[in-house]
Amino acid sequence: MPGTVASEDELGRKLAALSFIERRALLEVLLSAHRDGGEGMTITALAAATETNRFTASRQLAALRDAGFVRARRDGTRRLHSIDLCGILMVDDWLLPFVDAALELPADAESPPVGVTA
Template sequence: MHAFDVLGDPVRRRILELLAEREHASGEVVAVIASEFGISQAGVSQHLKVLREAGFAQVRPEGTRRVYVLDASPLRGIDDWLERFRVFWPHKLDALATEIARGKKARGELGD
């Protein structure tokens, strides 16, 4: 499965966000994802399997628990692919900064 296909799913993106914070036992991931998305333990396990098989997560047994940790390697490939598009970003980001400054000035938040 291509990295963008993996990241196209909001549940898997959320799991990666959790793993980016710190490693998590599978039960912790299930608890968060079940409460936020209303999916079963089996459904979360399938998403974790996709993340493992695509290289986004690694798992290690710890007693009776399975602990998941983020593997950022596939993200580097995405970052490399995005590099060709970064040339378009500075202008848009500069325009956004200008609009934010205008809004702050209009609200009297700037010291100018």
């Protein structure tokens, strides 16, 4: 079921934002912090957790904020970043029919090797 052009463009931006391993690593750290009840993380803490530098973490967080996956708020002199799970829902809504179809496959079904077409 196709969405509107605007929502398709937004979905494309979200999927493009997820194409970088550094961004996915940041999201995984932020999700873990969210599940642990954290209030958010600084760029310094995120850089350390993902074994990168502050410049890279900052640049990748900006892309995740633009895509709607991360929020930032001021806490005194600190800027705390947290995951925006509502931003994840659009990707989830699009992927869900594919996941449902995959779950309907017989248990003995095999996927062709990557790069091989039927």
